[in-house]
Amino acid sequence: MDFLKRFAENRGAVAGAIALALIVVMAITAPLIVPIDPMSTRGRPLLPPGGEFAFGTDMLGRDVLAGIVHGARISLMIGLISTVIAAAIGVSVGAIAGFFGGWIDDLLVRITEFFQTIPSFIFAILLVAIMTPGLTSIVTAIAVVTWPPIARLARSEFMGLRRREFVEAAVLSGVSRFRIIVSEVLPNAVSPLIVMGSLMIATAILTESALSFLGLGDPNRISWGYMIGAARTVFRQAWWLSVFPGLAIAITVLAINLVGEGLNDALNPHLKGRVRIQT
């Protein structure tokens, strides 16, 4: 109850949550709202918005509205899955490093830093190019380049909690290390991680869009970044091909960021303010 109240105090967060909820509903019900294949030719190419096609048609006569609605599925799915994978890697690495310390910590921190020294977007391009563009390779690439900040955050949280009395007590009473990490420390470290994870979904969506824009998207599925990338050469002739998917990305990312900030306020009342993420 408290949580919801604190969340609701942030008006932006509420607006973001509503927008995000609408987008999620749109993605889930896409086949019901626009029951056509977004990749199929529906009319003459490059019809402007209005008339039969509210958002116009693209260079192959595909319905842009259908692309936006169906593209939401891919964009959100990639954002969510890649963040879950990145969080799983990041939290595991950070938890082990922070909990055990010593040489394990040294080793894992070096590995984390190694990943952080490579410019993440260039690294993602490289990975997708090597693995050949597709849904799996994009998700993998995004996860691989985004886990280090989570690992660092998790590590600092775990280091702080490791020396607290309830953890020491559990260690002394012979509870296994794995159980301590999972059931004693993690629940206490989870709030900042959730906040960070929520914001990372937005970053993942942007990364996927940027990859698709560069032609490294999955050519068999429609996504917002792909739509913009395919349309950039005709921007002067057909603005609607870039503007609508661009707006979709902007609104989604903004909504997720607002929600993330609201979560931050609600989960860490004493840290009220902005979370900064490095990616």
Add this chain to the structure above:
Amino acid sequence: MRRRTTMGLMGRLAAVVFALVLAGAGAARAEPQQGGTLNSTLWPEPPGIVIGIHLNAPTLLPSSKIFEGLLTYDFALSPQPMLAESWDVSEDGLTYTFKLRQGVKWHDGEDFNAEDVVYSLTKFIPEVHPRSRPTFARTTVTAPDDYTVVLKLEEPYGPLIRSFDVIGAPIVPEHVYNGSDIRENPANRAPIGTGPFKFAEWASGQYIHLVRNDDYWLDGRPYLDEIYYRFIPDSASRALALETDQVHLATQNDIELVDVARLAAMPHLEMTTKGWEWGAPISWLEMNLRREPFNDVRFRKAVMHALNREFIRDAIFFGLASIPTGPIHSSSPFYTNDVPNYEYDPEKAKALLDEMGLEADANGVRAQIGLLGLPYGELWDRLSQYIRQALGEVGVEVTIETSDVAGWGSRISNWDVDMSTTYLTTLSDPALGVARSYITENQRKGVLFTNTAGYSNPEVDRLFAEAASEPNEDKRRELYHQVQKIVADEVALAWLVELQWPTIHSAKLKNVVRNGLGPNDNFAEAYFEE
């Protein structure tokens, strides 16, 4: 300094005289005018500018102004004089005699003569020119006197008469190359030719600069003072440079096809699709005939009926294409449209698939296949998207595969692919550019631009071989007509469009595209009207 002042004075005097002449004879404006600097786009920056050593499209454009061939070809690909003033082919088709032009000088002042031609055809081309090597390997070249060259053949070879243009057989200076390592010769960076323009400078990453050859063999030519080939890496910037008159000429891939109509409509620009007759590029969907279901001709016919090639032409190539009927380009003198025709008819496609026993499953899918698209940019991506969607409508589920250029080439040449899109120049003669994609003996694993589809028909092999060695043009035409009928009936490849490269140029620039070589002509006649 003093010299420049005198020049300036002379120049002004000349201008006054010129103005008076103009005022006196207003009607004489149609006469070509001397002077002017032509700025052209060139992209990408070529690896070298000696034709033969390099054959990339951006090599050919500047190099064809510096070097010349014995002949050139008009729009119908009939031979026209160039370095050879006249020529004669013997009745039996075995002896070709060329009378060379006299008084032609190389850019370094030496005289051009038969020795240069013999050297070019017997040493230079066999050493460096992969495409023409097999052609001239059939000939023995001799020079009875300084201005006569004789080529002898063991058996007649029809395409030979179309092999003497500057691209197929550039004539290079014997006194520069003889006895040297051709590929390492310093003249490759500052080439010496006989053409109307001389090499001046190559500023890496910026431009290639050519200047007028004042000693050109054709009096009063060229009209232009100099040509700059400027490297502009981005297609939007190239379009802008044309719009603002900073460059006067762009061709082939320089301008995105979607931009062509907009630029062509501008009053200060003109557009033509003529001038690529020698190349005659055709784009096709290649099906790997070694695999199922492509080995069944009914499947290939179904694919042809499932594709709306008018849509491809209009929506993907923006009208800058035409629909091919078979393996030979419609601009070729050997073309016929009297072949089986495949109109857009998805129902027919479905019927053919039904007949094959490819039933649709619960999801409406009859077959699942992969498509490796040509990785040359968005236009080709859209083509793949369209093919995927069109075949999907008749129940053939296509998965688009992506690759870089090297991977694309290696997969196709190693036959490791279901379907792929590509385009190939079919060249001036079917024996040179068409047969290679269909004859059985040219199935060479690992070599790109061979018969990678795996088509094989002994009758077709025989007809191609016979047509290549038949001296009589009418008989050759008849043989090629038969080939086209068979190959089109068996859908050896799914021909999609004949590409029409646009050449966009300033309306003031005249005589740009005058013959079948188009922008690869030597530009001796090009001039600015003002």
